[in-house]
Amino acid sequence: MRKLLSILFLSGFICLGNAKVITVGKNSAIKKIKKALELASDGDTIIVDGGYYSEGNIRIDKKVTFIGKNYPVLDGKHKVEVLSVNADYVTVKGFKIINSGHASLEDPCGIKVYDQKNVVIENNILDNNFFGIYLQNSTNCIIRNNNLRAYGKGEQLIGNGIHCWKSNNLKIIGNKIMGHRDGIYFEFVTESLIQKNISNNNIRYGLHFMFSNDDSYVGNVFKGNGAGVAVMFTRNVKMINNHFEQNWGDSAYGLLLKEISDSYIFKNTFSKNTSGIYMEGTSRIKVEKNVFSANGWGMKIQASCMDNVITQNNFLGNTFDISTNGSLVLNTFNSNYWDKYEGYDLNRDNVGDVPYHPLSLFAVLTENTPSAMLLFRSFMITLLDKSEKVLPSITPENFVDKTPLMHALPL
């Protein structure tokens, strides 16, 4: 037994002994990253000292740990993809990657992972790249604490910050993304987690889901993006504890839901958006314990939505709480707090005794005739709204919260 152990122990040593550490830098024997990659074999570590490296496209095709010390700069000079990862178990850490190529036919990136498993990309700075980090056909990868910045302008093509395509089991954690087209983009990505990222001031969406099922995004901040967050053609997505802020514009939403089902929206904050949530073709979604404050519209629920439950949310200071484009109501509202509620609570059970109709007449009118907005806050409209509250005629009668709360929930 002891013999066996010692053999195991020794062989362990031999393995460790095999893994080299190669240092690249001005003061090292090896000056070029590509040279180091040539010399390396699987399991080695390459440490790159701070400095400026412009070696064209760098292709990592061995299982190495690739570490930058004092943020060495890798410059693509607007011509090439800077770093291509073509091996499993690669770690890329501590680099500053700038100026990838800018082409519309291919998608040149700061860092691109091609069909690999268990790649870790962390603590990098990516500046002025076309696409930032791109995962294609990859499994079990981690993208953590990277700082991505691009300078996209309105009328020009720019890539996404973190772009994931046909992948699964990804973890995207603690990144900061600015100025890209979509901050984070998921297409055909399953069983993945997006957590604690800050995605601000991107040209299109802060986060964009297409055909990506069984994912969660938790505790992210999406602020000042062109049109907020879009979750489309997807099922089973959990959206928890996120902030959707300052998404203003004609077709801008805090959260755009289109053709999505069986999902859960819990404890998010929607604040100062043109529309907090816009839903179309959405079914079996539970919207629970969210705060909608100071939006143009709290929620726009199109008639194509069904079996959604909206419960225990706070609606505070929105111009319109709810709006819809049809008369069909297949969604349930209950136990929300509406600051526009004017009912009373005689038995003091904290639940209003009179049902609340969250859909105002004017919201229905402007949905059909947007230019009617001109008359908003005019005397006639206020009068009409009041009479509609008493005797609903245009607004669907069953669009109602039968148990409105008297006080805002502590959210």
Place this chain on the structure above:
Amino acid sequence: MGKYLFFVMALLLSACGSNGPEEIKLNSDHCDFCKMTISNGKFGAELITQKGRVYKFDDLLCMISYAKGGNTEVPNGNTAVHYKAHYVADYTKENKLVPAEKCFYIKGGTIKSPMGGNFAAFTNNKEQNEFQQKYNAVPMTWSEVYSSIK
């Protein structure tokens, strides 16, 4: 004076009767079918109805689905939209719309369009052949493209 008036009138009239496509404002206009903001000028499309209303799309797939899905301008629902013109973006240019009927198409291969229609349109046969080989795609005509989408 009369000369000037004539000139001004001519100018006004020409502005009214403009027949071409309306330019798509990238990252600002949104697709009338899928609601996404249009951000890639290579895959855009536009439909103009007989009444002159302009609908913009981010993907050829969206335009044809919209055209076939019917909309409020059609009284009895699910028939085709009465269109005047279809336009589609020239793949080799940045955001330039050309008449869809006159284009040469390819589909599939490594093309990736915003909504997964994966069509690319070209104004001539030579470009179509060139990109078809480059992307390993299938060549198509406009009528094939149109009928391939339900």
